[in-house]
Amino acid sequence: MEFQDRLSALANKVSNQASLIGTEEATKNAFVMPFISSILGYDVFDPLEVVPEFTADVGIKKGEKVDYAIMRDGEVQILIECKASTGAPKIEHASQLFRYFATTNARIAALTNGVIWQFFTDLDAPNRMDAKPFLVLDLLDIDDTLIPEVQKLSKDSFDLESIINAAEELKYVGALKREIAGQFRDPSDEWIKFFAQRVYEGSYTARVREQFTALVTKAARQFLTESVNDRLKTALGAGVAVKVPDHETPVPTSEVAVQDDLDRDTEIETTLEELEGYQIVKAIACGETKPQRVTHRDAKSYFAVLLDDNNRKPIARLHFNSRQKYIGLLDAEKVETRHPINGLDEIYEYADAIREAVVRYR
DSSP: OHHHHHHHHHHHHHHHHHHOOOOOOOOIIIIIIIIIIIISOOTTTTTTTEEEEEEEBBBOOOOEEEEEEETTTTTTEEEEEETTTTOOOOOOGGGHHHHHHHHHOOEEEEEEEESEEOOOOOOOSBBBBBOOOSSSEEEEEEOOHHHHHHHTTTTTOOOOOHHHHHHHHHHHHHHHOOOOOOOHHOOOOEEEEEHHHOOSSSSOOHHHHHHHHHHHHHHHHHHHHHHHHHHHHHHOOOTSSOOOOOOOOOOOSSSOOOOOOOOOOOOOOOOHHHHHHHHHHHHTTTSSGGGGGEEEEEEESSSSETTTTTEEEEEEEEEEEEEEEEEEEEEETOOOEEEESGGGGGGGGGGGHHHHHHHOOO
């Protein structure tokens, strides 16, 4: 298997089993050791390559252990500290990594819960592990741009110099992307003020801040939706009608409170890719019904495309929450079959089944 295929297969396993894993040892066996073996390419049963429970006495700290040390030519190259997959890995969990980093030849350290892998080096000070990772790999939401960088850590492609040279840019670009995404989800006071002062003519008072908190949040969501629609219009051509807002949200020019209908808050995050997939399914379904009858509902485990907004009339389900994506199609008995897809364009291969589902409910 190619590197990306192996990563996709492990990501699919993590997606299916993460809820079943409850302890640190189970996390190591189910997720961490397969990552070291199939992704990084090291033999977990060869002590010349992988040393579990690696011990190196550090000052007054005697007998402390790091979960795994990956060796090359008798020298420690990568240190790995593991935590249970039930909790997010935090820098407070990395005390052993900090100490061992300074006393070994390791230039790379990893903190993981089997799902999220945080990779560290010593950009800020030589032989001192940075407090912030230069690379964060989330197996439930893989950033394709990071795959070549992860591959550099593998046994066959290990290139320490290239990794270190790219680490600074990766560190800050990754941090900026996470910050921007966070601001779109939950804008900070500074973000709100930044935009408000560029479009609002009056004084920036507490009342105005309250108004623009709602407006900036709504504008961000509309911007993402319109970006999806623009991409869909390009991909599907002018023959497919895509609904876009025909007016802009008015910007207040005084301190009068502006009442606006706001999108309902939810713990579920609808992604751009899910919306793109929905528009493709809708375009196919419209061959058998009116466009307004095709709706969607997002859930934590899948994105449903429905007829008449009725969950008893499912047209298709989009399972896009892991590296391997699936389109789920249901038969007359409501039994779902998942079909793996590698890109949104492959949805068209199931056009006949989508149309049949619509006809079944008419």
